Amino acid sequence: MEILLWLVPPAVVTVVAMAWVSWLGREGRGEVDREVAVRRMGAAIERGDRPAYAARPHQPDRSTGVAVRPSRRAS
Template sequence: MEILLWLVPSVVVAVVAMLWVAWLGREGRGEVDRDVAVRRLGDALEGDRRRRRRPAPGYAAPQPEVDRSTGIAVRPSRRAS
């Protein structure tokens, strides 16, 4: 049991750090006005639509490869030598 005494300082430091962080975080980041929060949410939801852009003229966007997966693992065939 005496060999575990070297853990005591580490445990004390960890517990004090947890209590300190819990004390600092209990007040939160402050109150946000409901109207401001709704406006921010609306902006975030509309942001995806506004950010979509068409490619520049003369630029062809790469087409994604078609996944030909059948769900079955198949080894590539080998040529007989």
């Protein structure tokens, strides 16, 4: 049991750091005004067009690293 005591300080520091970061992250999530949110949603609905993007070109299956010989037909 005594050998595990060296884990206590890093665990305490980790928990304190997690609590501190989570508390700081709360400030960045402000409420958006309802009127602003409705205006943004209305503008997005009115646009209606889909974002322009190019289709990905077809890529062959990646090799798994296993060599497979073609099967031979019996004649």
